[in-house]
Amino acid sequence: MPAQKALPVVVGISGASGSAMARRTIDRLLEMEVPVVATCSSAARQVWQEEMEQPFRDVLETWLEHPLFTYYPIGDLIAPLASGTYATRGMVVVPCSMATVAAVAHGLVTNLLHRAADVCIKERRRLVLVPRETPLSPIHLENLLTLARLGVTVLSPEPAFYLRPKSVDDIVEFVVERALVAVGVLPAMSDKLTYHPRSE
Numbered sequence: 001m002p003a004q005k006a007l008p009v010v011v012g013i014s015g016a017s018g019s020a021m022a023r024r025t026i027d028r029l030l031e032m033e034v035p036v037v038a039t040c041s042s043a044a045r046q047v048w049q050e051e052m053e054q055p056f057r058d059v060l061e062t063w064l065e066h067p068l069f070t071y072y073p074i075g076d077l078i079a080p081l082a083s084g085t086y087a088t089r090g091m092v093v094v095p096c097s098m099a100t101v102a103a104v105a106h107g108l109v110t111n112l113l114h115r116a117a118d119v120c121i122k123e124r125r126r127l128v129l130v131p132r133e134t135p136l137s138p139i140h141l142e143n144l145l146t147l148a149r150l151g152v153t154v155l156s157p158e159p160a161f162y163l164r165p166k167s168v169d170d171i172v173e174f175v176v177e178r179a180l181v182a183v184g185v186l187p188a189m190s191d192k193l194t195y196h197p198r199s200e
């Protein structure tokens with residue numbers, strides 16, 4: 001059995017707003033020398049183009065220079081992570097669109113990201129979704145509830161206003177930290193991101 005640290009974390013990037021969270025999640029994992037296996041939907045690439053300064057393909061090229069980073073195209077349904085026999089630590093879908101939430105909640109596998117999430121559920125591995133949409137319709141809420149009842153962590157990217165974030169980067173950092181705690185890579189929140197009442 002490989003050591004836990006040697007097992008990869010799967011990162012799925014779907015087409016919700018919040019490309020910066022995807023970027024920071026992968027950067028943070030690689031900084032910690034945690035192997036990453038990633039895939040990214042076509043919609044996610046389009047949203048990335050709207051939200052980020054650096055094109056996705058340039059960032060992907062930089063990630064691919066890291067020996068612990070592996071990337072599979074979204075249509076590659078014979079990639080290793082499409083099988084439960086490929087051991088992983090779990091998966092973070094960040095950001096997670098409502099379309100992907102619906103597909104995963106109903107076991108509809110139309111791409112590699114859906115399949116990798118489906119594998120996490122069937123193998124009872126940690127699956128953390130960072131869904132982003134507002135307002136949420138009853139359809140979104142029912143799908144999220146279905147997933148939460150299956151043991152999936154639904155970690156919406158809400159700022160902790162009481163930590164007084166000074167920038168979008170602060171909010172991104174907080175959400176990514178929480179997602180990495182939820183997937184079991186970080187033992188707990190760092191002191192910087194922990195609530196210390198000012199009245200103490």
Ligand SMILES: Cc1cc2nc3c(=O)[nH]c(=O)nc-3n(C[C@H](O)[C@H](O)[C@H](O)COP(=O)(O)O)c2cc1C
Pocket residue numbers: 013014015016017041042043044046047050096097098099100132133134
């Ligand atoms: C600029 C932009 C922002 C979007 N933001 C969201 C979002 O926050 N949440 C969401 O569920 N869909 C959002 N969408 C729509 C999704 O990209 C779309 O539903 C897509 O089919 C999702 O596919 P995927 O889940 O395969 O990535 C956005 C689309 C665009 C172009």
